[in-house]
Structures are given as structure tokens and as C-alpha cells.
Amino acid sequence: MRGQVHDEGVTELMSKVFDRAAGPGAIVGTYADNAEMARRWIDAGVQYVAVSVDGALLTRTFAEVGNAVRE
Numbered sequence: 750m751r752g753q754v755h756d757e758g759v760t761e762l763m764s765k766v767f768d769r770a771a772g773p774g775a776i777v778g779t780y781a782d783n784a785e786m787a788r789r790w791i792d793a794g795v796q797y798v799a800v801s802v803d804g805a806l807l808t809r810t811f812a813e814v815g816n817a818v819r820e
Contacts, residue, residue: 755786763779767779771794776796777794777795777797778796778797778799779795779797779798779799780798780799780800781798781799781800781801782800782801783800783801787800
């Protein structure tokens with residue numbers, strides 16, 4: 750299960766942790782590797798979501814722009 754952020758067991762455990770951590774003055778956060786996963790956690794009540802990493806975003810964006818130019 751370790752490192753398997755999309756595994757149902759992991760997401761269930763994370764939801765339990767978020768529920769326990771939430772409270773007055775608490776900010777609950779997590780990482781999401783894409784927009785769909787970010788939306789899922791935001792809908793679950795997470796206040797802070799770091800989406801992807803700068804290197805991955807830049808690489809993906811540059812590839813999309815390069816492909817569009819070549820088309």
C-alpha cells in the first residue's frame with residue numbers, strides 16, 4: 750500500500766486522518782498528482798492541496814505547446 754496514493758485503502762485512511770485532524774484553527778492538507786485528485790480532496794474538506802510539482806507541470810506544459818506547434 751505504501752506509495753499507492755490511488756489505492757482505496759490509502760484514500761480511506763487519509764480521509765480518517767483528515768477527519769481527526771480537522772478542528773478549530775487546523776488546516777488539513779495533502780498532495781495531489783492531478784486536478785481530478787485535487788478536486789476529490791477539496792470536496793472531502795481538505796483546505797490545502799499541493800497539485801503536482803513544478804518540474805512535472807513544466808514538462809507537461811512544454812510538451813503540449815510543442816505538440817500544438819508541430820500540428
